[in-house]
Amino acid sequence: MDPYFSALVQMAVSGGLMGMAYALVAYGFQLTYAAGKAVNFGQGELVMLGAFTGISLTHIGLPYWVSVIGAMVSGAALGWFVERVAVRLAFQQRNEGWILLTIIIGLFGVSAAENIWGRDDMPYPAPWPDTPIDLSGISVTWHELAVAAGALGIMALVELAKRYTMAGIAVQGVSADPDAAELCGIRSTSAISLSWVVSGIAAGFAGTIIGPVTTVGPTMAAALTLKAFSVAVVAGFNSGFGLLIAGILLGTTENLSGFVLGSGWRETPGLVLLILALVFRPQGIFGKKIIKKV
Numbered sequence: 001m002d003p004y005f006s007a008l009v010q011m012a013v014s015g016g017l018m019g020m021a022y023a024l025v026a027y028g029f030q031l032t033y034a035a036g037k038a039v040n041f042g043q044g045e046l047v048m049l050g051a052f053t054g055i056s057l058t059h060i061g062l063p064y065w066v067s068v069i070g071a072m073v074s075g076a077a078l079g080w081f082v083e084r085v086a087v088r089l090a091f092q093q094r095n096e097g098w099i100l101l102t103i104i105i106g107l108f109g110v111s112a113a114e115n116i117w118g119r120d121d122m123p124y125p126a127p128w129p130d131t132p133i134d135l136s137g138i139s140v141t142w143h144e145l146a147v148a149a150g151a152l153g154i155m156a157l158v159e160l161a162k163r164y165t166m167a168g169i170a171v172q173g174v175s176a177d178p179d180a181a182e183l184c185g186i187r188s189t190s191a192i193s194l195s196w197v198v199s200g201i202a203a204g205f206a207g208t209i210i211g212p213v214t215t216v217g218p219t220m221a222a223a224l225t226l227k228a229f230s231v232a233v234v235a236g237f238n239s240g241f242g243l244l245i246a247g248i249l250l251g252t253t254e255n256l257s258g259f260v261l262g263s264g265w266r267e268t269p270g271l272v273l274l275i276l277a278l279v280f281r282p283q284g285i286f287g288k289k290i291i292k293k294v
Helices: 003-036 045-061 064-092 098-117 143-166 168-174 178-183 189-209 222-236 242-261 267-282
Strands: 131-133 138-140
Touching: 003 045, 003 064, 003 138, 003 143, 003 168, 003 189, 003 222, 003 242, 045 064, 045 098, 045 189, 045 222, 064 098, 064 189, 098 222, 143 168, 143 189, 143 242, 168 178, 168 189, 178 189, 222 242, 222 267, 242 267
Parallel strands: none
Antiparallel strands: 131 138
């Protein structure tokens, strides 16, 4: 195989696997938007805080898997907190203040991380080896495989819970028609809170699988939020499969752009995809047009 072409394939595969992490973070946007028509613009900060929580637990001697559970618990608590303090308050006042409030809480999260853990990036210790796996000339690391398996696993579990548990069905009922769900005895506020808790769990888990691939630091939040939101907008807010496709597409084009055009162009594909989606397909590639009756 031609060395240049082989390098292109390597970049595409590595980028696609990392793109599944973007899809997992974007899945948190989808969960909250489906139930309450609001998203957490501090979702990247929840991922970052979950990763720092996991690192702290490993530093006191707890096993990796315990640190993962701890990160998920902290993510659940933070997701619940954001919904109760920011989103519910704004909806009670019938305004869009949740947009600014979630951003402000995210900034508080960054400030807290800098004061507790410092501004320097930290490695996230993982139990699997650093040695890459050779697949017909393509090198794949265990960290990248963990990202792919983790993203697919958590998204599949949530989708199964949404379809086959009473709580999941209740959340879907509120998503379809909150007023009708209330008439059926479903408390919409509780269903919305649950969706934010699950979104926080996904964010905390994402931090534990992204951290070993990159590093963990306060600055990781802003980049993750932008990329994940780009994935959510491009795919649409009602398609989990679409998120995976858009995430893989973004990760692949990022790596290829950085390799072919230079590292300075690495962040360009996400912005271009976001602009194109907003101009030509605002409901997302896999989204459905919403017809409003007047």
